[in-house]
Amino acid sequence: MLRMPVDRTTARARQGADILLLSASNYPALPIYPYAFVQVSAVAARHGRTAARLDLLHTPRESWRTVLRAALERTDPLLIGIHLRQLDSIFIWNYADYDLPGAPPVRRNSYWPFHDTRHLIALLRELTDRPVMVGGFGFTTRTRDLLERLRPDFGVTGEPDEILARLDDVLARRDLDRIPNLAHRSGTGYTVNPRVFLPPADHPEYTEAVLRDLLDFYGPERVTGPGAEVHVAVEIQRGCPYRCYFCTEPMVKGRRHRVRDLDVVMADITFLADRGVSRIWLVCSEINIGSNALLFEMAARMRRLNRGRAVPVHWTCYLLPNPPLARAEIRMLLESRFEPSWNQFTSYHDENLRRTRVPYRTRHAIEAQIGWLEEDEAHRRAHGLPVPPRRLDMFLGNTYATPETVATTLRTINELRLGERFEDSFITRATRVFDIGDGLLADTSAAAYSVGPEGLLDRIDLVHPTFSYPPALVEALGGARAVDEFFAHVEKTFLSRAYRARLDWRAFLSRHTDGQRLAAWCTRLRAAPGAPEPGPPPGREPGEDTAVRTAVHTVRTALAADGGTALLTGLRTGTPPDAGTDADTDTGTGALARALAELAIDTEADRVRAVFAALGLPGYWDDRVARTPYDIHAALAARFPTADEVRAAARAAAGPGDPALPLLAVEYCLYDNNVQLRPEYAPLLFPG
Incomplete structure (x- = not known):
């Protein structure tokens, strides 16, 4: 049976409730109990009214009629108040006509609060003759448009306090023009009364x-x-x-x-x-x-x-x-x-910050970002609390973004090594466009477009999700989809460790070697004198160097035991070999594959160093811990327009003899740093 909470804090007792508050605009990806329910119930109680509340998020749409009928029978309200919190999610990936690279796991074309609210009102008209009033943050942004399309009996622009204080007049449709913030039917249209804050x-x-x-x-x-x-x-x-x-x-x-x-x-x-x-x-x-x-x-x-x-x-x-x-x-x-x-800065570029009209500049954003990051981590460790995964959020796709804006921001993040501190990143890459009374925000009319459940609309309609990609980036990259692809690359490569966390080193070895070559390398490693253990790869979490050392130990133990036969079988099947009693912990086959590749490359360290010097990365193999993906991209982009040209130069620099291991080292570098060299990316990655 439906449980309909009714506020009983008022002096006047009544069977049911004076006001039934409903919402069909909750965002499924981030459900939030409507604070409007709390506030409107409290204001109603101050004026001797009771309120009941029902959010339909957890109710399947096909069950709305049944649930609403039960709610109306239970509460028998004098007025039905509908909360329209927002008109869309403000996120482009909910409404794009393709799966956006880097988008979170949300269902496209699935969140239409205006359409759901319209359907809710239509059902109510069939079930009851009680008046319907619509309000909320989203409703207030487009009051007149929504009145004409939703056709409620009343609307609330902003706060409902004055309306609830005179609810008897509202219900009797008496002196309506004198009630602030009220919208009401007037002839075939609506009158929107003066607003008070x-x-x-x-x-x-x-x-x-x-x-x-x-x-x-x-x-x-x-x-x-x-x-x-x-x-x-x-x-x-x-x-x-x-x-x-x-x-x-x-x-x-x-x-x-x-x-x-x-x-x-x-x-x-x-x-x-x-x-x-x-x-x-x-x-x-x-x-x-x-x-x-x-x-x-x-x-x-x-x-x-x-x-x-x-x-x-x-x-x-x-x-x-x-x-x-x-x-x-x-x-x-x-x-x-x-x-x-959560705080999403638009960039680390002062001119961009000025144009977006935010009340801070780069120095403020950086000081706050690093200060809170370091102090919160220190506080948690001092109190024995876990440090949660961190995510670096930025609005780099703001309307005023330019190649210089993005390039300066990325250079700054790299200089601070800020991306190495975050497990993930989130870039807003298109602006949800509004009109706050003086036209479309930020002069976005030329680039803005609106979408509905059936697809792209033929005109701008701010009741529907309306977006604008940054024009300068669209021009530089060749289209909105290219902007999405670029920012997806930036998110996981330069603003966080997300890319490295998802590397598949078994697959890497399978792509760049074969079983016969791996067996030969294992034979060489077993015969070679002990090589120095590689340090932890760049961007690794604190303590993960222990796992790297354990992987190296496991590989050497396996080589000593049977020449690597069990190791290679384990890499092929995905089952780690027995590490022996000296191993600290069990080690996954991905870590073993990486360790085997590093140990094999180390057997030709001099040739490998020469190749990287020829590529403009002197010392890379010995100090790769200190190199960020941005460092690698910058060095390679200065000499090569594409990764294939990097490979060709490496082959030429490898000199006589089998180039397999030097080339494997180069592929290791490209893979570990998610290198994507495209001529159109360079102006957005590296300041001129």
């Missing part, structure tokens, strides 16, 4: 009923206790004075930031903490607009809250890199259980 609530928002609803949505184990992974939203600040070109928040919430009474904020947090919630997300544009004072005050309050608490409460929020934070201040925040949040 309201401050955050001056009262607590969470109740037992709302919390039960939230726990049902996520599952209690994901929200409460020390292992919780979900952050529960609590508003601390509303509005933003900046005009970052890709953001609609100042239009939706106002350009003046207003701070909520911190005693009220802490009342909500304490209520949640006392019921086991252990992660809080403070809702704001950024908590440190113009000053870090609010951030520090919250840290002090969270320390007091957590004093003596068996399950401490962790907290996070969006945070600008400017005003900057000293290392001691970062450590203080971490000690207060602050968790660094």
Whole structure:
């Protein structure tokens, strides 16, 4: 039987609920309990109204009619409020007509909140004659368009407080023109009343009923206790004075930031903490607009809250890199259980940052990126906490990106060796285009296009997902798809260790050798005097050099035992040979294949050094630990337009005799560094 949570915190008792809140706009790839449900329920309660809440994310579409009918029968609402949180995911890979290189595992053409909301309203019209009101962040960005297409009875632009205060007038359709933020039918169209921007609530928002609803949505184990992974939203600040070109928040919430009474904020947090919630997300544009004072005050309050608490409460929020934070201040925040949040810088190029209108510059972004990375890792190790995988996010595909923007950013990242610190990377490679009242953002009209469930639309329609790839990069690379391919290469090769984590060294050996040649190399290795063990390859995780040494030990043990017969069989079948009692740990066949290749190459080290010197990589084989993929690409691109020309030069430099091992060393270098030499890539990789 459908369980419909109803808020019973009001003074006036009623069978059912005055307002039934619905949502069909939750993003399946990142489900978030609608904070609008929390806030609207609280505002309704302040005015003597009850509310029930139902998010349809977990309900199959074919079951909507049945579920809605049951909800309506149970609640018998006076008004149905629909939350339209967003019009699309803002991510291009949800809507591209091909599988984008480097895209996360999301289903294409699968997230259409406007269309789902329209279908929801159509079902409601068949099931009830109760009025339908639509609001939410997404609705506010395109109020007039959505009114005409969704055809609700009422709409809410921005906050609903004034409307709920006069709900009797709304339901009676009395004095509608005098209610701020209300949109209502007027003849064959709609009237949208003047907008007012309201401050955050001056009262607590969470109740037992709302919390039960939230726990049902996520599952209690994901929200409460020390292992919780979900952050529960609590508003601390509303509005933003900046005009970052890709953001609609100042239009939706106002350009003046207003701070909520911190005693009220802490009342909500304490209520949640006392019921086991252990992660809080403070809702704001950024908590440190113009000053870090609010951030520090919250840290002090969270320390007091957590004093003596068996399950401490962790907290996070969006945070600008400017005003900057000293290392001691970062450590203080971490000690207060602050968790660094996701921050996607547009680039490390000051002119690009200026044009995108973000309130910081390269020095701020770099200082914040490295400071938080190092201090958080040190904090975790000092407290015996695991260090989670790190991901470097950047909006390198912003509208104002140019080859110089990208090249300068990549050079900076390489100089800092920043990519070596991240397990993965995420580049936004197209801008979701909006209109905040003065035309398409960033003059993107020439490059923008809109898509619907059936494919590309014949005109720009901002109710539908509308995107613009950076024109300068499209021109430089030859098309949007080429931009995707380039950024996929950059993500896994230069901004993270993702590529090296997925190398298949068994497959590498199979491509570049055969069984007979491997057997001959094993014979040579067994007869040769002990060669020095290779150091850990570049970009390896701390402690992984032990695994490399273990692999080398295992290979030498196998060679000594039977000349490598079991080793080669194991490499062919994917089953590691018995390493013997002296081995520290079991070693996968990929590590063994790599170790065998390195040991074999070392038997002709002088020839290998000469070949790399001829390629413009002197000393590479001996110091490859210190070379990044960017270093290798830069050196080779300075001499060769393609990888095939690198191979040809290596063959010529190998001199007389069998060139197999020097050429294997070159293939090792190309494979280990994901070398892709293309003439069109050079201007985007290396500053002129």
